[in-house]
Amino acid sequence: MKLLKVDSVEETKRKIDHYFEGIYLEEEYIDIAEALDRIAAEDLYAQLEVPEFSRATVDGYAITAKDSYGASESLPTFLQIIGKVEMGETAAHKVTPGKAIYVPTGGMLPQGADAMVMIEYVESLDDETIAVYKAVAPGEGVIQKGEDIQKGEQILSKGRRLKPQDIGMLAAVGIYQIKVFRKPRVFVISTGDELVHPKEEIKPGQIRDINTYTLSAMALNGGAVLAGQVIVKDDFLRLQDIVKNAIAKSDVVVISGGSSVGAKDVTAQVIDSLGEPGVFIHGVAVKPGKPTIIGRVDRTAVFGLPGHPVSAMVIYKVFVDYILQKLQQFNEVQEIVIQGICDANIHASPGKETYQMVQLEKRDDKYIVKPIYGKSGAISLMAEAHGYIKIHGNQEGIHKGEKVEVILL
Amino acid sequence: MKLLKVDSVEETKRKIDHYFEGIYLEEEYIDIAEALDRIAAEDLYAQLEVPEFSRATVDGYAITAKDSYGASESLPTFLQIIGKVEMGETAAHKVTPGKAIYVPTGGMLPQGADAMVMIEYVESLDDETIAVYKAVAPGEGVIQKGEDIQKGEQILSKGRRLKPQDIGMLAAVGIYQIKVFRKPRVFVISTGDELVHPKEEIKPGQIRDINTYTLSAMALNGGAVLAGQVIVKDDFLRLQDIVKNAIAKSDVVVISGGSSVGAKDVTAQVIDSLGEPGVFIHGVAVKPGKPTIIGRVDRTAVFGLPGHPVSAMVIYKVFVDYILQKLQQFNEVQEIVIQGICDANIHASPGKETYQMVQLEKRDDKYIVKPIYGKSGAISLMAEAHGYIKIHGNQEGIHKGEKVEVILL
Numbered sequence: 001m002k003l004l005k006v007d008s009v010e011e012t013k014r015k016i017d018h019y020f021e022g023i024y025l026e027e028e029y030i031d032i033a034e035a036l037d038r039i040a041a042e043d044l045y046a047q048l049e050v051p052e053f054s055r056a057t058v059d060g061y062a063i064t065a066k067d068s069y070g071a072s073e074s075l076p077t078f079l080q081i082i083g084k085v086e087m088g089e090t091a092a093h094k095v096t097p098g099k100a101i102y103v104p105t106g107g108m109l110p111q112g113a114d115a116m117v118m119i120e121y122v123e124s125l126d127d128e129t130i131a132v133y134k135a136v137a138p139g140e141g142v143i144q145k146g147e148d149i150q151k152g153e154q155i156l157s158k159g160r161r162l163k164p165q166d167i168g169m170l171a172a173v174g175i176y177q178i179k180v181f182r183k184p185r186v187f188v189i190s191t192g193d194e195l196v197h198p199k200e201e202i203k204p205g206q207i208r209d210i211n212t213y214t215l216s217a218m219a220l221n222g223g224a225v226l227a228g229q230v231i232v233k234d235d236f237l238r239l240q241d242i243v244k245n246a247i248a249k250s251d252v253v254v255i256s257g258g259s260s261v262g263a264k265d266v267t268a269q270v271i272d273s274l275g276e277p278g279v280f281i282h283g284v285a286v287k288p289g290k291p292t293i294i295g296r297v298d299r300t301a302v303f304g305l306p307g308h309p310v311s312a313m314v315i316y317k318v319f320v321d322y323i324l325q326k327l328q329q330f331n332e333v334q335e336i337v338i339q340g341i342c343d344a345n346i347h348a349s350p351g352k353e354t355y356q357m358v359q360l361e362k363r364d365d366k367y368i369v370k371p372i373y374g375k376s377g378a379i380s381l382m383a384e385a386h387g388y389i390k391i392h393g394n395q396e397g398i399h400k401g402e403k404v405e406v407i408l409l
Numbered sequence: 410m411k412l413l414k415v416d417s418v419e420e421t422k423r424k425i426d427h428y429f430e431g432i433y434l435e436e437e438y439i440d441i442a443e444a445l446d447r448i449a450a451e452d453l454y455a456q457l458e459v460p461e462f463s464r465a466t467v468d469g470y471a472i473t474a475k476d477s478y479g480a481s482e483s484l485p486t487f488l489q490i491i492g493k494v495e496m497g498e499t500a501a502h503k504v505t506p507g508k509a510i511y512v513p514t515g516g517m518l519p520q521g522a523d524a525m526v527m528i529e530y531v532e533s534l535d536d537e538t539i540a541v542y543k544a545v546a547p548g549e550g551v552i553q554k555g556e557d558i559q560k561g562e563q564i565l566s567k568g569r570r571l572k573p574q575d576i577g578m579l580a581a582v583g584i585y586q587i588k589v590f591r592k593p594r595v596f597v598i599s600t601g602d603e604l605v606h607p608k609e610e611i612k613p614g615q616i617r618d619i620n621t622y623t624l625s626a627m628a629l630n631g632g633a634v635l636a637g638q639v640i641v642k643d644d645f646l647r648l649q650d651i652v653k654n655a656i657a658k659s660d661v662v663v664i665s666g667g668s669s670v671g672a673k674d675v676t677a678q679v680i681d682s683l684g685e686p687g688v689f690i691h692g693v694a695v696k697p698g699k700p701t702i703i704g705r706v707d708r709t710a711v712f713g714l715p716g717h718p719v720s721a722m723v724i725y726k727v728f729v730d731y732i733l734q735k736l737q738q739f740n741e742v743q744e745i746v747i748q749g750i751c752d753a754n755i756h757a758s759p760g761k762e763t764y765q766m767v768q769l770e771k772r773d774d775k776y777i778v779k780p781i782y783g784k785s786g787a788i789s790l791m792a793e794a795h796g797y798i799k800i801h802g803n804q805e806g807i808h809k810g811e812k813v814e815v816i817l818l
Contacts, residue, residue: 036626050788053613087643088603089614106603106716108614148787155792163818164626165791168718171622172788176607194497194515198585204462205498205517213580217445217573234496307515309577336769336795336817338745339776360745365812367748378557379459379581382574383564386745403774408745409572 006283006290008393009318009353016323019280019296025181025251025327032170035162037223038180039328044156046173049146054109058141061100061122061130062091062113065138076123076131085110100130109142116141149173159331161223181328185227186219186320187246188212191257191267192307193233210309210379211256218316222324224252240270247274247300251327254320257307267304271295274302285393287354289315309379314355314388317409337405338387340367346398348391357385358406369404385409415692417802418727418762421703425732428689428705434590434660434736441579444571446632447589448737453565455582458555463518467550470509470531470539471500471522474547485532485540494519509539518551525550558582568740570632590737594636595628595729596655597621600666600676601716602642619718619788620665627725631733633661649679656683656709660736663729666716676713680704683711694802696763698724718788723764723797726818746814747796749776755807757800766794767815778813794818 007015027041056062063079071077079100083093091110095101100117101110109116118141121134149155155169156162162180170178188211195209196202212229219226227250232242239255246253255267272278274297281294288311293304301323305312340360348354361368369389374381387408391398398404416424436450465471472488480486488509492502500519504510509526510519518525527550530543558564564578565571571589579587597620604618605611621638628635636659641651648664655662664676681687683706690703697720702713710732714721749769757763770777778798783790796817800807807813 032622033625036629051616052611055616085614087601087614088605088612088616106601106616143787148783148789155789163792164623164630165722165788165794165818167626168619168623168722168788169792171607171617171619172718174607174611174617192496192515196497198580198583202461202583203497205494205496207460207464207515208580208583210577210580213441214573214577216442217576220445221573309581313574313577334769334771336747339748339774360743362743365748374557378552379574379577380557380564383572383578385574409574 006285007281008285012281012284012294012319013322015280016294016319016326019277020301020323020326023299023327024329025184027179028182029177029179032167032176032178035167035178035180036164038162038183039330040156040158040160040162041179041181041329043154043158044170044175044178046149046151046153046155048173049151050149050172051143051145051147054145055143056103056105056107056109056116056141057143058116058118059105060103060116060118060141061132062095062103062110063100063115063117063132063136064095064097064113065115065136065140067097068115068117068132068135071132071135073133076133078125079130079132081128081130083110114138114142157331159329161330161332184224184252184324184327185250186216186224186324187227187250187253188215188219188229189239189242189246189253189255190231191234191239191255195231195257197231211305211307211312214309214313215254215256215305215316218313218320219254222321224324234266236266236270239266240273243270243302244274247297247302251300252320252323253300253302254305254316255303256305256312268293268295271297271302271304284315284319285352286315286318287349287352289318289355290352292319294319310357310374310382313382318355335407337407338367339403339405340369342389342398342400342402342404343368343370345400346371346389346391348395348397350396351393353393354391355388356391357381357388359384360386360406367406369406382409415694415699416690417694421690421693421728422731424689425703425728425735428686429710429732429735432708432736433738434593436588437591438586438588441576441585441587444576444587444589445573447571447592448739449565449567449569449571450588450590450738452563452567453579453584453587455558455560455562455564457582458560459558459581460552460554460556463554464552465512465514465516465518465525465550466552467525467527468514469512469525469527469550470541471504471512471519471525472509472541472545473504473506473522474524474545474549476506477524477526477541477544480541480544482542485542487534488539488541490537490539492519509541523547523551566740568738570739570741593633593661593733593736594659595625595633595733596636596659596662597624597628597638598651598655598662598664599640600643600648600664604640604666606640620714620716620721623718623722624663624665624714624725627722627729628663631730633733643675645675645679648675649682652679652711653683656706656711660709661729661732662709662711663714663725664712665714665721677702677704680706680711680713693724694761695724695727696758696761698727698764699761701728703728719766719783719791722791727764744816746816747776748812748814749778751798751807751809751811751813752777752779754809755780755798755800757804757806759805760802762802763800764797765800766790766797768793769795769815776815778815791818
């Protein structure tokens with residue numbers, strides 16, 4: 001049996017960085033319509049300008065701004081209408097001093113014109129003549145060629161998770177295929193002699209498996225696909241067989257359960273038996289989740305998570321998500337947190353990073369953060385929580401009234 | 410032509426409530442493994458206790474707590490080992506005074522025992538005898554039957570969006586099928602003579618369609634399925650034909666574009682021509698997005714959104730999402746916002762609710778909120794924004810240094 005060496009959360013992440021250096025998922029080209037929430041695998045630059053021509057932003061007349069100078073309600077300027085721009089078409093004529101062309105919102109500004117006067121400030125005197133009652137400056141009522149996006153401008157960074165507006169940007173510059181990382185494949189295994197598959201009959205002493213449900217849902221939530229789900233007894237050969245198959249099929253294998261000392265050894269031994277470099281984390285200074293095991297077999301990450309549903313979810317969020325993001329070079333470092341005032345004293349375990357589940361309540365424009373407790377393994381705790389706060393190993397705890405940051409679940 | 414009556418955001422929501430009263434999506438039973446992000450269509454109560462038997466939360470010996478009273482490092486208590494509990498099985502023996510049974514973490518507490526003494530405080534003297542070096546109180550090291558979830562306890566409310574931990578709760582109480590609202594079907598239509606379908610050749614004066622991409626992605630993001638996507642010219646009969654087909658296939662039809670006065674009339678006329686009650690919102694006092702149209706034909710909501718990509722996205726988020734949630738009786742009223750300090754003065758339009766796009770920057774433990782600007786229709790603005798702030802119609806604007814709340818995009 002290896003010596004149990006417990007790493008801090010930061011050390012654990014550094015080791016993950018080291019053991020997974022240069023290991024990324026393959027890239028693939030997909031249609032932007034399928035790209036929501038995928039991670040971009042390339043920097044992208046605009047190959048054209050947006051808009052590609054100067055456009056009216058109001059309904060009205062394209063004119064030379066100079067013609068309107070001095071115009072007012074009492075002293076209008078009179079201009080000759082020489083045409084109308086149809087949406088999606090170019091103007092047949094050029095605007096010259098004394099002339100005006102009607103352009104609807106979004107229509108192309110005719111050559112020679114440098115401003116739009118809104119229809120509200122214009123009176124049609126006859127089919128050919130308008131009175132303009134307001135002076136407009138050059139550029140008014142117009143979005144200039146390239147004003148939104150310039151040619152050569154970076155429109156997307158590698159590692160960005162694509163939002164609807166990013167997809168809109170790509171469509172705007174005529175990019176309809178994008179290189180992304182393929183979706184990571186996650187295989188979820190629950191171990192334990194006491195676990196019963198959902199639809200089976202349950203006997204005294206047995207419990208229903210929760211972790212394959214929660215961890216699979218977390219994988220889907222993070223944009224992964226499920227490579228498989230298995231419940232298995234605490235048996236070395238059986239587990240070895242299943243994990244071997246899982247490694248061949250997936251990028252991340254998550255084994256939860258077997259939280260007793262002996263069973264944990266089995267998980268670590270199975271991982272080590274299947275390939276190099278094997279287990280590199282034997283326990284993390286974190287609460288909950290201390291007996292966490294992390295290893296790598298070939299290019300696949302293999303996790304041994306605690307069996308308690310809450311601990312397993314916390315460790316998944318802290319470390320499994322971290323690797324899933326690394327595999328796709330996810331680069332959005334700014335994690336948005338909710339700031340609030342802690343409602344009670346919270347005790348922490350010195351030397352351990354503690355994750356305390358909390359509820360949020362808005363009161364007088366402030367968020368009140370209430371720690372919630374439940375015995376180890378209580379799933380109801382997690383369902384009631386809005387998020388959690390991190391208490392670092394060198395903090396003794398948090399005092400009532402202290403400002404805290406909540407990471408949403 | 411109807412008189413243009415502009416409603417406030419609150420009035421608009423009240424009218425939506427009124428016109429969609431009692432209109433909900435059908436319910437369906439699905440496997441909990443498929444239920445992530447779906448909206449529960451029933452309140453659910455536990456039909457059993459969790460755990461269903463008292464379980465050890467530590468590795469050690471099940472004893473009667475009284476036997477340990479007075480035990481200490483210098484004065485241990487000696488107990489007789491009468492057995493071992495296997496995971497997933499019941500104990501063969503009962504614990505009586507003077508006796509102890511080994512139980513691993515998660516194992517069933519034997520009858521007669523009321524506490525666990527951790528293995529760390531026990532010394533095995535021979536195969537049959539242990540020395541206990543610590544006193545334990547009744548209940549120590551044990552999670553009691555029903556301590557996590559009690560029989561009859563509500564475990565889920567109708568209208569809740571299911572998270573991984575909710576699915577875990579359901580699995581824990583043996584519920585594997587759940588009644589949810591079916592996914593809403595959204596049909597996205599972009600109108601405009603200037604719009605070109607993604608892969609077509611573009612001519613001067615034409616622009617690439619953005620809104621079908623952004624609005625479809627927003628629909629998917631919100632858990633809807635796409636019933637269809639069409640780009641159509643500003644033509645009454647053609648649009649009428651497409652909208653009629655869309656209404657038959659979907660719960661919400663989103664028509665964007667045609668932002669000029671005449672084209673807006675076409676959208677409203679088309680909606681009114683297809684059934685009752687027709688258009689009930691002609692314009693909203695909101696910036697951006699004033700020319701918004703909302704109607705209902707039979708049970709389907711039909712939106713006329715502005716053609717500008719940013720305006721269309723804002724109105725989608727404010728009103729389309731609102732209806733999609735209503736149709737599923739979504740009841741999570743607490744919208745989590747980010748609180749920060751505004752970095753600049755922001756002007757607002759009196760009488761209109763203004764949505765100002767912003768970026769967030771964390772500085773000295775505070776979020777700094779920076780308004781970002783772009784001309785109407787600039788898609789790049791949206792891609793750079795982290796979220797937006799709402800400025801109410803009766804506010805004149807926001808001053809630099811003022812506390813604001815950011816709704817994340």
